[in-house]
Amino acid sequence: MPAQPRSPSGRPYVVAHTAVALDGATTGFEPDQGLFYRLAAGWNEDVTLAGADTILAQEPALAAAPRPGPAEDGPLLAVVDGRARVREWAALRELGHWSGVLALHAEATPPRPADRSVPELVAGAERVDLAAALRALGEREGVETVRVDSGGALTGALLTAGLLDEVSLLVHPCLPAEPTAHRWHGSAAAARFTLVESRPLDGGLVWLRYRPAD
16 A cells, blocks of 8 residues: 555544445445455554444444454544434444544533543534544544544545545445435535546455545
8 A cells, every 4th residue: 555645734644445336325235344444454544433323323233242352452433423322332442443432522412421431522512523623633642544434424524624635445346226325425526536546356346545636
């Protein structure tokens, strides 16, 4: 993988790595999860950034998932949870993927239980200020790379705010089984990107990496 340039504005390098179908949909098909995460490992991320919806979709499976404990050398999991909907913080911490968990809240986030043990980072008034949250994460020792592992809403918000340094697409040679609206949301339609890598893979998959054009 080519070396990653440093990000401007004193924040970490932020990459969104996403599996998509031919029409750009992020759901409605079976992605190659093994390949997806093998490619993701190349960034050696310091923080995994996820949205609350992505985590909530996984919560039903957490009850039966093995819990080997925090991964000492793993990345930190930071979840944008402006409405304080995520509950299974302890299970997430113990899955063995991450070294710890962090809740990203806003000042208007509903009150949390007094005995909740997850650390919090409050950034923004009504909604989580993603730029401020990324700057605060970048001030943590050793945090240089953030990988976005989430759905269209968070990725679209980062695109709209100009906070993505790289967009990585693992394109699958298929279309969703049913029509889906699960694509990136936002108002970054005029943004231009430069292709930095294109790699055909087994099974007709293609890996595309883009960075914002200067």
